[in-house]
Amino acid sequence: MSSDEPRLPPELERDIFELAADTSDESMAALLYVARRTHLWIEPLVYRDIHVNATRRFASFLAATKSKPASFFAQHVSRLFLHVTISQPVEDVCEALKLCTGVTRIAGVGPVVIPIMKTFITGMQLERIGLFLTHIFPRLGDYPNPAGDAIDLSLPCFQSLTHFDVFDYLYKSEEADPYVAKLCALPALTHLAMNDVVPWTAIETLLAQCKLLKVLIVLWSGSRKEGVERAREMPFEDDRFVMAVYADVDGSIQYAPNLWTNMEEFIRAKRERRIEGNRYWVGKWADQEVLASED
Template sequence: MTHPSPSPILPPELEKEIFEIAASSRPLSIPRLMLVAWRVKTWVEPLLYRVIVLGGRDFDMPYHLDGKRGYPFEDDEEFSLIQSIPISVLRDSVRHLLLGNMPVPVTEFILSGCSGVEGFFYSNGHRHHPSLLDILGALSLKRLNCELNTDIFESVAHVDFWHPLFSHITHLELFDEMHVVDADIWSNLALVPHLTHLRLWSPSLALTLIKTCTSLRVLMVVGRPVHREVSEAELRELAQDPRFVQMGYLQVVKDWQMGALTGVDCWSRAEDFIAKRMSGEVDRLQYILEDESVGHT
């Protein structure tokens, strides 16, 4: 009579890959997968903390994925559990972080602990935190979604694109109303050394920025129709640049989550659209990207 082997039938490397794929494709299953065995817990637990959303209720737009939560940590009630996670796990695991209107100590605690975060979505209700800039400057952020005026800097006049915060930024979304301040301040976006993707909710300076930010591969305007806020001459010039894309109203938090989870978001859709314009598959002067998956007007 033979006895079943206590060891896994599959090679450990293959077994690990299978569980990681399962965890990545369905993050909600991770807590259950962690119960399979200690070795599985070691493999998949870091993936549980890869994306953290706190304060999602502060946003008007839906942030659930397919009617269900995309990750286990999504709301203020989960902060006590976040506090129980060792700092080393937060540092090594968290790569995408969304913070809504959280108390200052909470914001500072999470950002200080999640020192390996690469994508940061932030909205704090226009309350400036003087200590925040130093914390953000110590990170190596590649993607940032925010309003720079008061959310990050004390005021628009204090916005400094030389700040270490922007040293590694490639993808930047700004919720700022650019038409109400000195255009020269925003022209300094050209100083951000690695900026390739810029998304604006205020189209008034789109033409200026697409000319001055020469490293841009995508300049996207979302929300308001561009033709209502720029002259016909400016719009004709923008339309001739294949890097310029207009989208309708976007479920920004849901789109952010989908990008963090799958890599498919409005940025990737815009890149595909631009490639089609440049190849002639889409009319080169067609700058409006209508995509039902993100919503449009």
Template sequence: MNSDSSPVLPLELEREIFEGAAICCPETIPSLLLVSHRVYEWIEKIKYRTVTPMGKHSTCSYETLMRVIQSDSKSPHVHHLYIWPYGGTDVVQEILHVCTGIQSLALIRSNISAFLLPTLATLRPRRLWGYFGSLLDKKDFGQSMFTFVTHLALWEIAGEPDRDIPVWLSFLAMFPSLTHLMISSFKTTLVPHILASSKMLEVLVKDSSLSGEELDNVDDRYVTIELRSIVEQWVMGARGGNNFWARAEAFIAKKRCREIQPGSSLLS
């Protein structure tokens, strides 16, 4: 063997190393893009994978994403998009119109403009976060977009009146693939109705940080948890990390194995 020869890794392993570095440490992406032509082709697709309003959680900024979209040079591969606060409805519509491969979408704002509904209807996310109370009267809203959603997080106004329970149950019935549900700021009285009516639901998480109410419920699908950083939890889930849904699954598994008292629902 020539002593001057450098070790050569199989391309599959080399690609896995570079892509893993880009996913785990997005801040290294600009440098990784300069390594070689083949590494550029691998990493360029990851560059636009996760977009959030906070730079440290993004693989690229909103500004970078918009420059690519407006240049018409390519369709960026955006898998995880967190929009808050909006940069204007026109900007959001432009992003959603181009980024059709979104797998997880967060629309964290108190109102979703009806102007966005036709564009939203073209998406097929698996994970969806947002405020939807203002859209409950729009019966045809999002039915196609909801088809493949497995993980839904609802961020609503505290103190939803009991008379709205049938409306919310009808809304949740529009999610045929739903397995995980997180509700924040709802009255606790809504929870038993969801558990009773959601036969396919595997995990129901309720945010306890905004309410001191306790629910005496033995249904092992129910977990109460205190949430802190919404963006960090969302990004952690997008990367397959140990976010509140993963922690709730582990908590429920321990209850079913009797490692935790069956009637317990509070996850610290």
């Protein structure tokens, strides 16, 4: 490492290095070795977002959990991105993720969600997630008789949940009803997303009974024509409801601007009468011009 003598006020120097580290993974790796003090500043950023996958970086994370104190990961890991493939034993991954009790955001799918996900999320205080509830509570998948009582959103990890992208497909009322009852009981829920065709009765109940709900999105993965037609079938009025094109499995946990902020802007535009009050189809939420151009 080079000389450890600072040339700028420490607070300013740290801000500069942290901003530089955020530009790319390569910059972050290089800045670890500039000086001892920069290593102390940058190392926590390396572990801020953990991608659970088959990469060398995730393997390094697993190795680090065996040498660093548990408090390091509890303090510095804030988001988990779950991927379909991993190259390490699921049990080892689970034990490492149990250390990340400071995680507030999780999204994705993959082998770590079945059947062990519940074991590592219970110690967290989640704020934003994008997940299948059937992965957390596998008995939900016992069709044709799903066990609705398997959903336990009273777990402490869900009491701080504000944003939830529910990946499960709930085409029929008998599929949706067990979810609706439990979602309405979440004490902090303000933003909710669901997939494709959701019964209008379920949508209406969620809007009526989720006390703090500000945004309810249906993310559409079918054709644009079908999405527009479905939005026009909205049988009641509520400006908190929107329909948008599905774009990203982890869009619900990204920093702003994101899925949620774009939908908030759409709702704001309706309330300010910049777009029609009876319009619910947004289209591609990532395209800001959609607010003016989509039908």
